Amino acid sequence: MQFCNLKQQYTELKDGIDANIAKVLEHGLYIGGPEVTELEKKCAEFVGVKYAKACSSGTDALLLALMAYDVQPGDYIVTTPFTFIATAEVISLVKAVPLFVDIDEKTYNICPDKLKKFLKNPPVDSKKIKGVITVDLYGQSADYDGIRDAMKGHDLFLIQDAAQSFGGAYKGANLCSQGDIGCTSFFPAKPFGCYGDGGMVFTNDDNLDERLGWLRNHGQNVRYSHKIIGINGRLDTIQAAIMLGKFDRFVNYEIKKRNDVALAYIKGLKKVADQGKITLPYIMPDSRHIWAQFTVLAEDRDGLMAHLSSKGVPSAIHYPIPLHLQEAFAEFKGKEGDYPVSEKISKNVMSFPMCAYKTDAEIEEVCAAVAEFYA
């Protein structure tokens, strides 16, 4: 069994995707072709914001967002320690310093109450705290009302790391729309992925959008005239063409199908959950999950993963080490006990195979293997 059946997706969408790629090969605008602009327009409309700029990855989307705010060495950016490293890596890349606030026990997203307390009484010079990066972990929205309330009265920007949550929603608004800048990833296994690396930044702010456009193309405003220092952060036209071939299917079918797959897992795993062997994912009311991962807390996680592997069922840990304990961040002297919820959750989380093309038989196979382990 595969973790994610992307081959099946391509088989079903082949004609449209192949025709789109052929068009790019025909017009030859491999960088900055019309497909990129078309994809940006469709994604901005879907998310419900004024502007979208396609870029080279979710990591570069976050980096571009920090560069758009001209974050300076020594500035502080607040984020969660329980995320993929890219969320905080970009903070270090601009020589700013990540400050962590622990997660909520149920959603595993940054806890608004803890954020409120933290910002009221920060451990560093508050003038140097410039912004907050939230993460919609596993494809579920963070609690944006709570986060905005916690940030009220502090002059901070909000960057939404929606790398995992494009296609999800919060209180009726599609995700990527909740921050001053929303960032997503089109990594192949993401809910809306391309067939390579890709990402996108979203904003309603005219100035930020203009800067994001320059920044992703070497700071260039007019050809060979460079206004600011930027990066090569563009999305390839072929990737945009592929995504255009997938867009309608994602919106009209895959979003619902991912939720159906998750509900089938929840049903199939109910018995072991009732026995207290696993904890099923919490679904926040007023939100639409997009299930980038279907992640549970599992008793004897290593044993269960080994058992699944022996049955040919892949599984993964998202994420085994919270960021404050990563060697790459050793200079910040994080230690065990600093963020107890993140540490506790990281020891038991594991994810099952997930995508819109999981068959009922595959889901049953996974659930049966889990039940067998705990029998």
Ligand SMILES: Cc1ncc(COP(=O)(O)O)c(C=O)c1O
């Ligand atoms: C929360 C989060 N942020 C950022 C990224 C980075 O995205 P990319 O791999 O497209 O650079 C990822 C990718 O896994 C992610 O999960």
